[in-house]
Amino acid sequence: MHRPSLSAGLLLAVILNIHSTSAQTSSPKRGLVSVPVGPASDERNWDRPGSSITWYYNYKAEPSQFYADKTQEEFGFVPMLWGATSGTDFYDSVTAQIKAGRNITHVLGFNEPDGPTQYGGSNILPSVAASVWVKNIEPLAALGVKLGLPGTTGGWGGVPWLQQFLGNCSQIVSAGLPEKKNCTYDFVNLHWYGNFEGLASHMGTYAAAFPNVTQWITEYALDNQDLQATQQFFNMSMEYFDRLESVGRYSYFGAFRSQYSNVGPNVVMLNNDGNLTDIGSWYLGGSATGIDPQSGTKVNVGARSGAGASAAVLVATWITVWVSTLL
Numbered sequence: 109m110h111r112p113s114l115s116a117g118l119l120l121a122v123i124l125n126i127h128s129t130s131a132q133t134s135s136p137k138r139g140l141v142s143v144p145v146g147p148a149s150d151e152r153n154w155d156r157p158g159s160s161i162t163w164y165y166n167y168k169a170e171p172s173q174f175y176a177d178k179t180q181e182e183f184g185f186v187p188m189l190w191g192a193t194s195g196t197d198f199y200d201s202v203t204a205q206i207k208a209g210r211n212i213t214h215v216l217g218f219n220e221p222d223g224p225t226q227y228g229g230s231n232i233l234p235s236v237a238a239s240v241w242v243k244n245i246e247p248l249a250a251l252g253v254k255l256g257l258p259g260t261t262g263g264w265g266g267v268p269w270l271q272q273f274l275g276n277c278s279q280i281v282s283a284g285l286p287e288k289k290n291c292t293y294d295f296v297n298l299h300w301y302g303n304f305e306g307l308a309s310h311m312g313t314y315a316a317a318f319p320n321v322t323q324w325i326t327e328y329a330l331d332n333q334d335l336q337a338t339q340q341f342f343n344m345s346m347e348y349f350d351r352l353e354s355v356g357r358y359s360y361f362g363a364f365r366s367q368y369s370n371v372g373p374n375v376v377m378l379n380n381d382g383n384l385t386d387i388g389s390w391y392l393g394g395s396a397t398g399i400d401p402q403s404g405t406k407v408n409v410g411a412r413s414g415a416g417a418s419a420a421v422l423v424a425t426w427i428t429v430w431v432s433t434l435l
């Protein structure tokens with residue numbers, strides 16, 4: 109939710125780099141941030157036949173019930189260790205899934221460890237995260253699993269947090285590591301809420317801090333803007349990600365109905381009746397539907413989630429509540 113000030117040099121580089129190539133309709137990079145806050149039927153949109161979405165994550169170690177029957181080739185699951193855990197449950201879960209035949213190729217580190225829990229962040233000290241990583245994530249590298257660094261917020265604090273985390277990691281001699289050894293990783297994991305220039309600048313900041321490391325953009329949207337600007341951002345960013353070799357994968361934040369959005373009503377892929385919006389349809393590789401994100405009938409959120417819950421914070425709240433069962 110933060111907007112670092114824009115680097116003019118980077119902005120210029122980005123503008124000069126923009127070509128008028130037509131948007132790609134499908135991409136092996138394209139993924140789903142699974143946030144099942146509406147009716148279960150909504151979730152069937154994302155893995156429908158012909159969908160351009162090839163992988164998903166759900167902030168958890170284990171696949172969603174909705175996609176449990178899908179093989180990795182059909183709809184690839186990427187486990188995430190959301191927050192700190194005292195034991196080795198994440199490692200145990202991933203290795204058990206691999207043993208059971210699920211071809212897990214990538215895992216994601218902590219969710220927004222530099223961010224507060226009321227916005228879905230896991231708020232972990234770098235030193236704590238390092239000890240959890242060494243026990244749960246680092247050993248997966250030996251099994252050929254690619255490791256994603258913790259997915260920091262779009263704020264300025266992400267890079268310093270990661271540097272402290274890596275510094276702490278290299279101080280640890282324990283649990284499976286025979287000697288002091290740096291933690292390893294295969295890709296960095298970014299979040300961004302804001303405009304396109306800010307996104308490109310943020311990616312530039314991470315490219316400078318982690319040179320020649322593949323980037324995954326695992327939450328992004330232009331939040332709280334009108335529909336035209338929101339769609340323009342959506343188009344530009346997806347075209348950019350599809351084109352850049354340094355972007356390994358991306359997953360747009362908006363796979364839910366408008367009424368549940370905590371990032372503004374227009375980012376979403378579904379209206380309040382569960383119909384695909386233009387963005388929803390484009391993300392799946394289809395054409396515009398003309399459905400206004402804010403159209404349709406809102407359900408009584410208070411009745412669903414308990415008195416006092418505001419629709420505006422529902423998504424973040426749900427993420428926090430439902431991953432807290434992991435802790």
Ligand SMILES: *[C@@H]1O[C@H](CO)[C@@H](O)[C@H](O)[C@H]1NC(C)=O
Nearest residue numbers: 180181184209210211212213
């Ligand atoms: C797992 O998936 C990767 C990437 O798609 C593939 O290269 C590899 O051969 C697969 N491994 C197994 C055991 O199916």
Ligand SMILES: *[C@@H]1O[C@H](CO)[C@@H](O)[C@H](O)[C@H]1NC(C)=O
Nearest residue numbers: 233234235272273275276279
């Ligand atoms: C470890 O992390 C702490 C913050 O949790 C930081 O103050 C310290 O500098 C880090 N240590 C190293 C060696 O980077």
Ligand SMILES: *[C@@H]1O[C@H](CO)[C@@H](O)[C@H](O)[C@H]1NC(C)=O
Nearest residue numbers: 274275278287288289290291
């Ligand atoms: C750990 O990383 C630091 C910083 O990149 C580097 O200077 C150091 O040599 C590395 N240590 C080991 C044991 O690889």
Ligand SMILES: *[C@@H]1O[C@H](CO)[C@@H](O)[C@H](O)[C@H]1NC(C)=O
Nearest residue numbers: 319320321322323353354355
């Ligand atoms: C890393 O550098 C090589 C050689 O310049 C380049 O081909 C590759 O695309 C770069 N990878 C990333 C992730 O930037």
Ligand SMILES: *[C@@H]1O[C@H](CO)[C@@H](O)[C@H](O)[C@H]1NC(C)=O
Nearest residue numbers: 131336337339340343390396
């Ligand atoms: C976004 O791209 C679609 C085609 O994928 C196009 O129809 C639409 O006009 C574009 N919208 C904006 C605002 O650029």
Ligand SMILES: *[C@@H]1O[C@H](CO)[C@@H](O)[C@H](O)[C@H]1NC(C)=O
Nearest residue numbers: 379381382383384397399404
């Ligand atoms: C929107 O969804 C509702 C409920 O599933 C359905 O009855 C309606 O036909 C859909 N409208 C459009 C325009 O797709």
